Amino acid sequence: TQLLEQSPQFLSIQEGENLTVYCNSSSVFSSLQWYRQEPGEGPVLLVTVVTGGEVKKLKRLTFQFGDARKDSSLHITAAQPGDTGLYLCAGTIYNQGGKLIFGQGTELSVKP
Amino acid sequence: SQTIHQWPATLVQPVGSPLSLECTVEGTSNPNLYWYRQAAGRGLQLLFYSVGIGQISSEVPQNLSASRPQDRQFILSSKKLLLSDSGFYLCAWSVGEGGRAFFGQGTRLTVV
Numbered sequence: 001t002q003l004l005e006q007s008p009q010f011l012s013i014q015e016g017e018n019l020t021v022y023c024n025s026s027s028v029f030s031s032l033q034w035y036r037q038e039p040g041e042g043p044v045l046l047v048t049v050v051t052g053g054e055v056k057k058l059k060r061l062t063f064q065f066g067d068a069r070k071d072s073s074l075h076i077t078a079a080q081p082g083d084t085g086l087y088l089c090a091g092t093i094y095n096q097g098g099k100l101i102f103g104q105g106t107e108l109s110v111k112p
Numbered sequence: 113s114q115t116i117h118q119w120p121a122t123l124v125q126p127v128g129s130p131l132s133l134e135c136t137v138e139g140t141s142n143p144n145l146y147w148y149r150q151a152a153g154r155g156l157q158l159l160f161y162s163v164g165i166g167q168i169s170s171e172v173p174q175n176l177s178a179s180r181p182q183d184r185q186f187i188l189s190s191k192k193l194l195l196s197d198s199g200f201y202l203c204a205w206s207v208g209e210g211g212r213a214f215f216g217q218g219t220r221l222t223v224v
Contacts, residue, residue: 030210041217092209098208098211101158105155
């Protein structure tokens with residue numbers, strides 16, 4: 001059972017376009033994290049959000065945690081070819097200790 | 113500083129052979145430890161996680177098992193590998209509930 005639904009799974013856009021990736025669940029999360037992964041390597045953390053309604057910005061990336069702490073989004077403004085990669089959301093379900101689950105991933109391709 | 117070691121980086125094993133992948137963490141105490149498997153370009157499937165020595169939670173019933181003989185050592189094993197066990201295996205650690213995960217470099221397992 002996939003508890004963290006991530007969409008879209010694939011995204012191919014032109015340089016300069018904006019995009020949003022979504023992560024949704026019926027469960028409440030203690031925190032939600034976004035990672036980026038390069039082929040053949042482990043994922044690397046981009047951001048952690050812990051408070052409902054929280055918004056964090058990392059240069060052209062904006063992360064939002066839903067008010068009910070059940071969903072999150074990643075918005076990239078003016079995408080660059082260097083943004084190409086696999087983006088993963090992950091979260092720890094409230095009151096389930098250290099169990100960390102991941103979404104299905106979004107493979108982003110930004111063409112020059 | 114904290115580091116995580118996972119080995120080997122690549123492994124080719126015949127069907128029916130045993131498996132042992134090892135992961136060790138340095139620089140932290142009582143970490144949460146995880147084994148994930150990842151198909152190409154997809155999300156991470158949680159296989160096992162452990163919040164303490166001797167405490168193993170299995171997420172996916174299959175022919176794999178995990179053990180935590182020491183606080184900072186996590187081992188993934190199989191008595192007889194199947195073709196479907198091929199994939200990219202990642203070990204990770206975190207601290208507390210909702211803490212970020214730090215990943216090893218991964219093991220590319222090919223069962224032939």
